[in-house]
Amino acid sequence: MAAPEHTEKFLLGQKMAVEFLGNDLVDDLRKKDKANIFTKTLMEYTLENTLSSYARPGLTFRERNLINIAIFIALNREDELRINLLSAQHNGLSKDEICETLRHAMLYTGMAAGRDALLLASEILGD
Numbered sequence: 001m002a003a004p005e006h007t008e009k010f011l012l013g014q015k016m017a018v019e020f021l022g023n024d025l026v027d028d029l030r031k032k033d034k035a036n037i038f039t040k041t042l043m044e045y046t047l048e049n050t051l052s053s054y055a056r057p058g059l060t061f062r063e064r065n066l067i068n069i070a071i072f073i074a075l076n077r078e079d080e081l082r083i084n085l086l087s088a089q090h091n092g093l094s095k096d097e098i099c100e101t102l103r104h105a106m107l108y109t110g111m112a113a114g115r116d117a118l119l120l121a122s123e124i125l126g127d
Helices: 008-021 023-032 037-055 061-074 078-090 095-109 111-125
Strands: none
Touching: 008 023, 008 037, 008 061, 008 078, 023 078, 061 078, 061 095, 061 111, 078 095, 078 111, 095 111
């Protein structure tokens, strides 16, 4: 049985994943993935429908990263927040900018969500 051909959006999503996340983070995420029908479906959907849209004009990777961080704090999505905190420095964000984004998001998401985000950032990016 031949391997399925990937769509243009899938290939664009792969390219954007490497550019947005960096090679090291993409490799780490691939290593952690269990190869099965569920993770394959998730990967295809994410590349085709999410990361391919990062090629759109209007926002830089830095801006997309800041927006993602705030959204994932509000949604209480630790795994996605972790990925975006890891990619933030790759996209040129300083620790000060990341910290201020977390603090600002806390104004609107509440103390508990902000606390969790700051502690996660400390774990990942702390000195």
